[in-house]
Amino acid sequence: MQLTPEDLLIGASITFDVVISPSVLHPGNNQLPINEPQPDLVVQLRPLTIGTFQLIMKAARNDTALIPLLMIKESLVQPAMSLEQVKQLHLGLVIFLIQHIREISGLTEKKIQLVV
Incomplete structure (x- = not known):
């Protein structure tokens, strides 16, 4: 079966629900009730396209520390966040979000180094 351009492009429009555990969201918080069921804490991510990734690399040419921040800003569908808000994430x-963005974007071969 031959693929169409639409078949190849469909993956870029898919969004993924990613559950964030309370221990990732609030590290070091030992006051969360262990026996009580916690609601799923979900963000929605979309894969990065090559066009978006090229723009990120160009924008971060002089400051590579911006790469993971821009990746999160561009991939995060819900809740949408500004770059200034992303800069305030712990x-x-x-790291958790970047791992998931890399996975859903097919960036599993070569690691992008986080510069903090």
Whole structure:
């Protein structure tokens, strides 16, 4: 079966629900009730396209620390956040989100180094 351009492009429009555990969202918070069921804490991500990734690399040419922040800003569908808001996320959450963005975007071969 031959693929059409639409078949190849469909993956870029899919969104993924990613559950964030309370321990990732609030690291070091030992006051969360262990036995009580916690509601799913979900964000919605979309894969990065090559066009978006090229823009990120160009924008971060002089400051590579912007790469993970721009990746999160561009991938995060719900809740949408500004770059200034993304800059305020704690490092553990940034690493968690980047791992998922890399996975859904097919960036599993070469690691992009987080520069903090």
